[in-house]
Amino acid sequence: MTIAVLGAGAFGTALAVALARHGARVMLWARDADQVARMQADRMNARRLPGVSFPKPLEVTADLAATEAADIVLLAVPMQQTAGLLAAEARRLDGRALVACAKGIDLVSGRGPTAIIAETCPSALPAVLTGPSFAADIARGLPTALTLACADDARGAVLQAALATPVLRLYRSTDCTGAELGGALKNVIAIAAGVVIGAGLGDSARAALMTRGFAEMNRLALALGAQAETLAGLSGFGDLVLTCTSTQSRNFRFGHALGAGEAFDAATTVEGAATAKAVSVLAEKHRLDLPVAAMVAALVDNRISVPDAVSALLSRPLKKE
Numbered sequence: 001m002t003i004a005v006l007g008a009g010a011f012g013t014a015l016a017v018a019l020a021r022h023g024a025r026v027m028l029w030a031r032d033a034d035q036v037a038r039m040q041a042d043r044m045n046a047r048r049l050p051g052v053s054f055p056k057p058l059e060v061t062a063d064l065a066a067t068e069a070a071d072i073v074l075l076a077v078p079m080q081q082t083a084g085l086l087a088a089e090a091r092r093l094d095g096r097a098l099v100a101c102a103k104g105i106d107l108v109s110g111r112g113p114t115a116i117i118a119e120t121c122p123s124a125l126p127a128v129l130t131g132p133s134f135a136a137d138i139a140r141g142l143p144t145a146l147t148l149a150c151a152d153d154a155r156g157a158v159l160q161a162a163l164a165t166p167v168l169r170l171y172r173s174t175d176c177t178g179a180e181l182g183g184a185l186k187n188v189i190a191i192a193a194g195v196v197i198g199a200g201l202g203d204s205a206r207a208a209l210m211t212r213g214f215a216e217m218n219r220l221a222l223a224l225g226a227q228a229e230t231l232a233g234l235s236g237f238g239d240l241v242l243t244c245t246s247t248q249s250r251n252f253r254f255g256h257a258l259g260a261g262e263a264f265d266a267a268t269t270v271e272g273a274a275t276a277k278a279v280s281v282l283a284e285k286h287r288l289d290l291p292v293a294a295m296v297a298a299l300v301d302n303r304i305s306v307p308d309a310v311s312a313l314l315s316r317p318l319k320k321e
């Protein structure tokens with residue numbers, strides 16, 4: 001089995017390492033030839049995943065043509081770059097099993113990765129790999145459980161078997177919409193959870209925020225065709241818990257900096273910021289009330305201060321749960 005991973009960020013590199021360690025032939029593709037040369041020399045991605053050595057069956061390449069032999073392609077570039085990569089390389093990628101690993105909603109189209117795959121590569125098999133997992137944990141070989149979603153269950157089972165390892169346990173689903181929306185929307189709520197903790201509002205407020213945020217995730221995802229049980233699983237509830245409660249999360253740390261009034265490194269990948277804006281557009285289109293997500297979008301755009309966002313949420317009319 002040959003697996004290609006497109007995107008040598010923290011997550012793509014961690015997945016490549018985990019799969020190669022388990023014996024698969026893995027080709028990790030990065031667009032930057034200098035970065036590839038460094039990784040080939042160091043046998044490590046010192047920038048994104050320092051201290052993790054590449055196993056032997058892991059090859060690194062800057063030549064996308066070299067990945068054409070792969071049976072499965074993991075798409076591991078950030079969400080806002082995924083549509084561009086698919087469009088640019090559609091001829092090469094169409095007809096293959098394309099597993100989306102990004103967690104977000106495309107700002108331009110308002111779509112998740114599987115809809116974009118279906119549009120740009122109509123003969124490909126779209127799938128989603130998502131759930132609670134930090135790249136560093138996967139790279140260290142710590143036990144992790146994720147959702148592998150594919151509308152074609154028989155072919156999804158083949159992907160599940162190919163991508164699982166003894167420590168990377170994959171549960172199968174046919175609900176790609178639910179799986180990808182869970183991963184996308186939890187990032188928005190994690191920013192809000194970070195704001196709550198950064199502003200010193202306490203753990204009780206964070207628990208309330210997570211619960212009401214989960215209700216918003218369900219409201220939007222169900223309106224877009226997802227199944228409630230998918231949202232309650234690893235890709236939704238599971239990842240919400242992880243991301244809202246760990247300082248390893250970049251979305252949480254970004255929110256924490258907003259709440260504390262501190263600077264945050266603009267180069268860090270924070271998927272929930274763009275996704276919050278995409279969610280605002282979708283909420284309006286589907287006439288949905290998503291107050292936490294709306295506040296995150298406003299905070300990210302500097303349209304509201306943290307104290308005003310908090311008092312706006314607390315002064316909403318009392319209602320049934």
Ligand SMILES: NC(=O)C1=CN([C@@H]2O[C@H](COP(=O)(O)OP(=O)(O)OC[C@H]3O[C@@H](n4cnc5c(N)ncnc54)[C@H](O)[C@@H]3O)[C@@H](O)[C@H]2O)C=CC1
Nearest residue numbers: 008009010011012031077078079081102103133134135269
């Ligand atoms: N880091 C983590 O713990 C996890 C990340 N993810 C998801 O994986 C996705 C990627 O995140 P990370 O790897 O953490 O990001 P990262 O910030 O570590 O790396 C992103 C990489 O993508 C590359 N890239 C950007 N645009 C590209 C393009 N057009 N073509 C080729 N390469 C391109 C960048 O050069 C960079 O190496 C995100 O959607 C994230 O939510 C999912 C689970 C865990």
Ligand SMILES: O=C(CO)COP(=O)(O)O
Nearest residue numbers: 131132133134249250251
């Ligand atoms: O998706 C993740 C954990 O499941 C990673 O979260 P961050 O992108 O917030 O670091």
